[in-house]
Amino acid sequence: MNNPILIAKSVTKQFGGLVAVNHLSVEIPExxxxxxxxxxxxxxxxxxxxITGFYTxxxxxxxxxxxxxxxxxxxxxxxxxxxxxxxxxxxxxxLTALENIMVGFEPHLKTGWLDAVFHTxxxxxxxxxxxxxxxxxxxxxxxxxxxDQIARNLPYGAQRRLEIARALASxxxxxxxxxxxxxxxxxxxxxxxxxxxxxRDSLGITIMLIEHDMRLVMGVSEQITVLDFGEKIAEGLPSxxxxxxxxxxxxxxxxxxxxxxxxxxxxxxxxxxxx
Amino acid sequence: MSNAxxxxxxxxxxxxxxxxxxxVLIALVGMVEEFNRRDIVAxxxxxxxTLLFLTILVTGYFAAAQHTGNQGASSILSGAIAGLIFxxxxxxxxxxxxxxxxxxxxxxxxxxxxxxxTFERENxxxxxxxMVLGAVLGAVGGLxxxxxxxxxxxxxxxxxxxxxxxxxxxxxxxxLRSVPSVDSALTWMFGRGTEKGLSAAGAIVVFLIVAxxxxxxxxxxxxxxxxxxxxxxxxxxxxxxxxxxxxxxxVLYLPAVLGLYLTEVINVTGLMILMGLGLNIVxxxxxxxxxxxxxxxxxxxxxxxxxxxxxxxLTWAVGMNFWLALPIAVGLATLAGxxxxxxxxxxxxxxxxxxxxxxxxxxxxxxxxxxxxxTIGGSQGIVNIPPPAILQVVINKPQTLYxxxxxxxLLALFIGQRLRDSRLGRSWKAMREDEDVAQAMGINLVATxxxxxxxxxxxxxxxxxxxAIKLGTIYPHSFALLISINVxxxxxxxxxxxxxxxxxxxxLLVGLPELLREFAxxxxxxxxxxxxxxxxxxxxxxxxxxxxKRELHEATPDVVQADVVQAEA
Numbered sequence: 001m002n003n004p005i006l007i008a009k010s011v012t013k014q015f016g017g018l019v020a021v022n023h024l025s026v027e028i029p030e031x032x033x034x035x036x037x038x039x040x041x042x043x044x045x046x047x048x049x050x051i052t053g054f055y056t057x058x059x060x061x062x063x064x065x066x067x068x069x070x071x072x073x074x075x076x077x078x079x080x081x082x083x084x085x086x087x088x089x090x091x092x093x094x095l096t097a098l099e100n101i102m103v104g105f106e107p108h109l110k111t112g113w114l115d116a117v118f119h120t121x122x123x124x125x126x127x128x129x130x131x132x133x134x135x136x137x138x139x140x141x142x143x144x145x146x147x148d149q150i151a152r153n154l155p156y157g158a159q160r161r162l163e164i165a166r167a168l169a170s171x172x173x174x175x176x177x178x179x180x181x182x183x184x185x186x187x188x189x190x191x192x193x194x195x196x197x198x199x200r201d202s203l204g205i206t207i208m209l210i211e212h213d214m215r216l217v218m219g220v221s222e223q224i225t226v227l228d229f230g231e232k233i234a235e236g237l238p239s240x241x242x243x244x245x246x247x248x249x250x251x252x253x254x255x256x257x258x259x260x261x262x263x264x265x266x267x268x269x270x271x272x273x274x275x
Numbered sequence: 276m277s278n279a280x281x282x283x284x285x286x287x288x289x290x291x292x293x294x295x296x297x298x299v300l301i302a303l304v305g306m307v308e309e310f311n312r313r314d315i316v317a318x319x320x321x322x323x324x325t326l327l328f329l330t331i332l333v334t335g336y337f338a339a340a341q342h343t344g345n346q347g348a349s350s351i352l353s354g355a356i357a358g359l360i361f362x363x364x365x366x367x368x369x370x371x372x373x374x375x376x377x378x379x380x381x382x383x384x385x386x387x388x389x390x391x392x393t394f395e396r397e398n399x400x401x402x403x404x405x406m407v408l409g410a411v412l413g414a415v416g417g418l419x420x421x422x423x424x425x426x427x428x429x430x431x432x433x434x435x436x437x438x439x440x441x442x443x444x445x446x447x448x449x450x451l452r453s454v455p456s457v458d459s460a461l462t463w464m465f466g467r468g469t470e471k472g473l474s475a476a477g478a479i480v481v482f483l484i485v486a487x488x489x490x491x492x493x494x495x496x497x498x499x500x501x502x503x504x505x506x507x508x509x510x511x512x513x514x515x516x517x518x519x520x521x522x523x524x525x526v527l528y529l530p531a532v533l534g535l536y537l538t539e540v541i542n543v544t545g546l547m548i549l550m551g552l553g554l555n556i557v558x559x560x561x562x563x564x565x566x567x568x569x570x571x572x573x574x575x576x577x578x579x580x581x582x583x584x585x586x587x588x589l590t591w592a593v594g595m596n597f598w599l600a601l602p603i604a605v606g607l608a609t610l611a612g613x614x615x616x617x618x619x620x621x622x623x624x625x626x627x628x629x630x631x632x633x634x635x636x637x638x639x640x641x642x643x644x645x646x647x648x649x650t651i652g653g654s655q656g657i658v659n660i661p662p663p664a665i666l667q668v669v670i671n672k673p674q675t676l677y678x679x680x681x682x683x684x685l686l687a688l689f690i691g692q693r694l695r696d697s698r699l700g701r702s703w704k705a706m707r708e709d710e711d712v713a714q715a716m717g718i719n720l721v722a723t724x725x726x727x728x729x730x731x732x733x734x735x736x737x738x739x740x741x742x743a744i745k746l747g748t749i750y751p752h753s754f755a756l757l758i759s760i761n762v763x764x765x766x767x768x769x770x771x772x773x774x775x776x777x778x779x780x781x782x783l784l785v786g787l788p789e790l791l792r793e794f795a796x797x798x799x800x801x802x803x804x805x806x807x808x809x810x811x812x813x814x815x816x817x818x819x820x821x822x823x824k825r826e827l828h829e830a831t832p833d834v835v836q837a838d839v840v841q842a843e844a
Binding site: 052053054073074075077078079084086090091092093094095096097098099102103104106107109111113115116117119123126127130131135138145147148150166170 | 689690693694696697698699700701702704705708709711712713714715716717718719720726822823825826
């Protein structure tokens, strides 16, 4: 396997007495698609927030391409090459789709105050680069022609894709997707699955997802990490996770695990078989 | 009668009563009586009645709007009924004034008001006329609602312009009478001197010209634009430059035509536009609600005041040339913007508003304090600020100061526009939409916020510096909180984040009240009503920020076109 692009070593994040992420250690291989799953409140999004600099973990280390990134500001983390989307879509809702993506291109722009006022060569180059990149990404996510629409007027699915396009504009090495299929119907979910795989294959980036939809998780992931109450309870290939007893306990309750082990396992299997 | 139908007429009656109560309020605060001293159309329509008529029209319009969709006669009937109820409520006021002594409490419930409302007739015939007029005007309001959009906007623009010309007739006449060739046209339009308003014929002709012209323009605007777009680039550019040249000529020539008073009004408005352009960057683009904006205005003014002062009473008065002091003033204001920005970097929304409000007050109180009296004059302020000169021209009257203010506004306009269309403008707007996500996109919040504060403060400081030479004296009370509020209000009315909106807002909230000084006591009332109505009806402002449609355009047309020109040459 490749070198890991992201290493988390014993990361802990507390909110008062609540331990949201507890001594979590994860290694994400380069150019992989990995998923983080777990029941609600397991600390998945908190972990994402620790990686992207929204939160600073109390202890532990996070390394991205051998650089420590815990404690950095979100903009510094992005400059290094990590980009993300949000569980509940957070577009710049009064800007156009094109402008949204152009904002995402920010880490590659150097136009300063004076460049902007005097329209220097650098300003023209920057604007052209951002504009072209934005149009390219619009096409890439299938939104060509919608670039001049105000983001909040776009349909739900288009907003999801626009958010991914915006995240891609910074040309990240690692893309974090927080529940990319939330609120989507089964067809759209399958589409999204192909889209994610295509993303990795064509751009060669590493993708981490948080996801509740088991079909997507099992279908697309090469590595799955399962969290429960902030702790890692399992890690491995989809097939390993499906048969892991602690995972079934976490999802379906201890009773289910002891009494109805067979049925629980069947349910899990059914979900996977749907693929 | 079906249930929905009954509900509908109930609503119409409700709107009529509410409209009527607004009419009563307008009458009781004294606006009808006060405004009645002026005519809009001489001998036909007074300003007080115009106000009441407008209220009835709006009432009829809203009553008709109760129908979903265009219901033809029924909409007009709704308007008429609401208008009639409006008149009934107003008539009740008349009867109440006649039969009870309301004057101890309601000072304006006076016999002159009754005479106005009954058209100086007998009670019965006067009130009957009022009812008929109310019903007719309400019906007209309903009619306006069901007119096709193109006709409606043409009619409204025509009516609006007639009202505006009537309102401004005195200023227009005084200004334009000096030009001999338009004198006879003016006489025909406004009558000869004694009447205060448009002549009836003048009003009708103005209305027809404007309404028909607007109607035709709306139909053909896109054709004209198409034809313009099809012209070769070279011709387009020369037409554009011709237009710019024309505008520049008009702007340069304006003070010579307008005379002292109007130029002064433009200057006052110009200083507010300058401040508005700055605050628009802070609040409109970057979304940082700053209520202490007047502080930078004060810093700009005081810096110029202290440095150029000649009286020798102030310790730092060095009698510097204004043109040297000006960049120092702008620089100090910018620095103050950054210094204020640093502690509030992590303060958001309402809290930011309170902190900046405090900062504004601190500066004002410092200016008032005895502690700083030896340096900046305390409550006595700074007097004897000498007027500056360019070459041999001394800038000591509105007509010369005008050019300084126009230059300042153009500079601010230029910088503001260029910043808006760059990476910085996008970062500001992203920050306004969602600060956290903006940061996660790689935007350095500290630099971006401070730049917004600094640019805004610089424009405000420039405005203050010009104010110092405009007044020749500065007092602490010139920098009250109300100025910050006014600038904010003009941005809201014009349209948050819209540069042309700043101009519209300033003309409406600063220029217009300045022209209607005789009604100054109603200024704040109208202000408040306007803001409330704006928020309800048009929260995006009069001239909202345009979205840039550019997906299918090239990123930087200038470059591409410049290359083409070079290739051709």
